[in-house]
Amino acid sequence: xxxxxxxxxxxxxxxxxxxxxxxxxxxxxxxxxxxxxxxxxxxxxxxxxxxxxxxxxxxxxxxxxxxxxxxxxxxxxxxxxxxxxxxxxxxxxxxxxxxxxxxxxxxxxxxxxxxxxxxxxxxxxxxxxxxxxxxxxxxxxxxxxxxxxxxxxxxxxxxxxxxxxxxxxxxxxxxxxxxxxxxxxxxxxxxxxxxxxxxxxxxxx
Numbered sequence: 001x002x003x004x005x006x007x008x009x010x011x012x013x014x015x016x017x018x019x020x021x022x023x024x025x026x027x028x029x030x031x032x033x034x035x036x037x038x039x040x041x042x043x044x045x046x047x048x049x050x051x052x053x054x055x056x057x058x059x060x061x062x063x064x065x066x067x068x069x070x071x072x073x074x075x076x077x078x079x080x081x082x083x084x085x086x087x088x089x090x091x092x093x094x095x096x097x098x099x100x101x102x103x104x105x106x107x108x109x110x111x112x113x114x115x116x117x118x119x120x121x122x123x124x125x126x127x128x129x130x131x132x133x134x135x136x137x138x139x140x141x142x143x144x145x146x147x148x149x150x151x152x153x154x155x156x157x158x159x160x161x162x163x164x165x166x167x168x169x170x171x172x173x174x175x176x177x178x179x180x181x182x183x184x185x186x187x188x189x190x191x192x193x194x195x196x197x198x199x200x201x202x203x204x205x
Contacts, residue, residue, distance in 0.1 A: 006134040009109065009126065018072075018107035018123075019137025020100055022092045023051070023145035027170030028180075028196050029189050030152060031077040032088065034095035035144035036103055036110070037137050043069040048139040050132040051146035063147040066140045073140075074102035075148050084192045093118040099141075113138045160186060 008017065022034040039045070045065055047058065054062070067073060076098035078091035086094065097118035100110050110117070110125040113132050117125035131138040150169060157166035163179045163186070170176070172195050180189075180199055189196050 006128055006131070014108045014124070016105065016107045017109050017111055017137055018100060018103060019111045019113075019131070019135055019139070019141045020096045021113040021132055021138050021142040021145055022095055023142065023149045024170070025088050025092055026172075027153075027190075028172055028176070028193050029080065029165070029170040029186070030149070030156065031079050032083060032092050032095050033075065033077050033145045033149040033152070034092065034099040035073065035075045035141040035148070036096070036099035037066060037070050037140040037144065038072040038103065038105055038107055039137050039140060040069055040071045045069055045136070045140065048136045048143070050130075050139060051142040053133070054143070056150075059143055059147050062140075062143050066144060070140065072103045072105040073144060074099045074104075075144055076102055080188055080190045083190050087192070088190075089116070097121060111135050111138055113142065156188065 016038060018036050018038045020034065020036045022032055024030060024032040047062060051059055076095050078095040083091040093116060096112060100121060107123055110121060110123055111131060112125055112127045115127050115129055117127050128135055132142040153165045153169045162183050164175055168176045177195055185196060185200060191197060191200060
């Protein structure tokens with residue numbers, strides 16, 4: 001079931017909701033990161049929103065507050081090799097499934113950002129278009145996923161400063177594409193992504 005507005009389903013069997021979202025579908029490099037969060041109604045978190053709408057400073061503050069106040073949270077990933085093998089959509093769904101399965105509390109329903117849900121989940125699932133703006137649990141998951149992935153790219157930047165990962169976070173900016181052309185393809189790149197595949201093809205000419 002898909003919804004573009006949101007009202008929590010109410011039935012006698014649905015009491016615990018987990019929000020789930022991912023970060024890193026568009027970048028050329030690194031893992032796709034997913035998070036799942038079950039919020040504590042007795043510990044409200046002010047300011048939750050789509051992670052992309054928040055400043056980096058605000059995301060970092062909320063990241064720590066979510067981890068402190070949530071009833072349960074989990075963060076999982078799919079590697080660039082898995083992305084190349086499965087495609088980014090399936091890898092994103094798998095990362096979300098892994099995050100949900102890693103929760104210490106099992107939800108009655110998973111609320112998934114977007115218009116698709118992972119297959120073979122242990123609980124019911126509802127996909128919510130723009131859920132990261134509509135559903136606090138999904139907003140919290142989007143923040144955990146985004147901050148975790150950004151931190152990974154900052155660490156990668158320390159290892160390969162010439163690529164500029166800390167600034168573009170792996171997205172195909174003009175500066176990033178120029179760096180790839182100059183310095184080459186690292187093992188952490190997604191080989192099936194167009195700009196990378198094109199450069200690899202050029203290497204084989």
